[in-house]
Amino acid sequence: MQRSQVKKWLKKDNLLILEGWKRQGLSNEQIANNIGINRKTLGQWAKKHAPISNALKKGKEVTRFEVENALYDKAINGNVTAMIFWLKNNWSEKYNDSKLSIEEKEVMIIKKKKLSADMRIAEAKARLLEKATDASNERLEKMLSILEESAKEEEEQE
Structure with a gap:
């Protein structure tokens, strides 16, 4: 067949x-x-x-x-x-239907990256807190605070 x-x-x-x-x-x-x-x-x-x-x-x-x-x-x-x-x-960077300027688009991209990073940090924090014991909770909070401060500093530099 x-x-x-x-x-x-x-x-x-x-x-x-x-x-x-x-x-x-x-x-x-x-x-x-x-x-x-x-x-x-x-x-x-x-x-x-x-x-x-x-x-x-x-x-x-x-x-x-x-x-x-x-x-x-x-x-x-x-x-x-x-x-x-x-x-x-x-030639989409020049001819598109978006009302945003090139600069506004760049700001939106940066905000999107920041939001994504913040979400990943929050999810990691939640996972770690679920697994952490009371003794390690305090150290974990300090580490997360350091990470958050570092992320803020990087954001300010951009």
């Missing part, structure tokens, strides 16, 4: 279906499932049959470049929508 099935998938129409599935973002395992075979079998087919291998590759890689090139050509030839789309995706 495997041989007759691979012959079916070597036909032009079915190779186009393979390319389409890959373009849609399906994994080889999902494609194999659609065909009704094991992922390893699909891999063997791709090794033994160049058209299947090419269809799987083209669907994913070549198509991206074909679309990208077509978009670029439209943008260069004056299609305003294509120009906007291309600029937003390829």
Whole structure:
């Protein structure tokens, strides 16, 4: 049955279906499932049959470049929508829908990093406090205070 099935998938129409599935973002395992075979079998087919291998590759890689090139050509030839789309995706630091200035974005990134660090410290503190005995609790509190002061100093230096 495997041989007759691979012959079916070597036909032009079915190779186009393979390319389409890959373009849609399906994994080889999902494609194999659609065909009704094991992922390893699909891999063997791709090794033994160049058209299947090419269809799987083209669907994913070549198509991206074909679309990208077509978009670029439209943008260069004056299609305003294509120009906007291309600029937003390829020069996002200048062309984006954000109302924030570059400086405001940098401040947001710093605040996000600080919040993340504060959360990690709080989580570590909670874990340590749960495990700590009364005798070690005092030392732990001192160590955490030192870490918090160090983090504040680093923040002020930024």
